[in-house]
Amino acid sequence: xxxxxxxxxxxxxxxxxxxxxxxxxxxxxxxxxxxxxxxxxxxxxxxxxxxxxxxxxxxxxxxxxxxxxxxxxxxxxxxxxxxxxxxxxxxxxxxxxxxxxxxxxxxxxxxxxxxxxxxxxxxxxxxxxxxxxxxxx
Numbered sequence: 097x098x099x100x101x102x103x104x105x106x107x108x109x110x111x112x113x114x115x116x117x118x119x120x121x122x123x124x125x126x127x128x129x130x131x132x133x134x135x136x137x138x139x140x141x142x143x144x145x146x147x148x149x150x151x152x153x154x155x156x157x158x159x160x161x162x163x164x165x166x167x168x169x170x171x172x173x174x175x176x177x178x179x180x181x182x183x184x185x186x187x188x189x190x191x192x193x194x195x196x197x198x199x200x201x202x203x204x205x206x207x208x209x210x211x212x213x214x215x216x217x218x219x220x221x222x223x224x225x226x227x228x229x230x231x232x233x
Contacts, residue, residue, distance in 0.1 A: 113153055114153045114154055114155050114156075114159075115152045115153065115154065116154075117149035117150075117152070117154050117177060117178070117179045117180070118178060118179065118180055119180075122180055124180060124181065124182060125180075125181040126178045126179060126180055126181055127178070127179060127181045128176055128177070128178050128179075129146050129176065129177060129179055129186075130174065130175075130176040131143065131144060131145035131146060131156060131157035131174050131175050131176070132144045132145070132157075132174060133157060133161070133172035133173075133174050135170075135172065136192070136203075138169065138170060138195070139170055139194055139195040139196070139199045139203075140170070140192060140193070140194050140195075140199065140203055141161065141170060141172045141192075141193050142190070142191075142192055142193075142206070143157050143158050143161065143172070143189070143190070143191050143192075143193050144188070144189070144190045144191075145157040145158060145175065145188070145189055145191075146177070146179075146186055146187070146188055146189075147187045147188070147189045147209070148185075148186070148187035148211075149179055149184055149185070149186055149187075150184050150185050151185065151187075154177055155175055155177060156175055156189075157172070157173060157174055157175045158189070158191060158193055160173035160174075160175050161173050161193055162193075165195055169195070170194075170195040172193075185211055185212070186211070186212050187209060187210075187211050187212075188209070188210060188212060189207070189208070189209045190206065190207065190208040190209070191206070191207045191208075191209075192204065192205045192206045192207065
């Protein structure tokens, strides 16, 4: 019983660390950004995801994949979220995610996390893993 309570408490605290990228008082246009995942076998997946909007953490694919894969096979969970269609700063991460940290010893790990500023209404992210990302301004 105590173990379940602790897991629930930790989950609640971690969920509180992410914010809604759309402010409560925002009444303008919005656009949707969808993360991507490219499977590299049973224990590795390349993730390309939006991790922050204007410096604030948002719900993202790596966290969702980690949660969905606990105690079982690697289960990539791609996340979509709406963001204001105004000029903003986005942190987009490309990351090789493993089922368990021990698998990093046996495989290549890639990571890139540039911070980009542009109007989100002009975003075009192509879903082909780490190779292609295009931001039109």
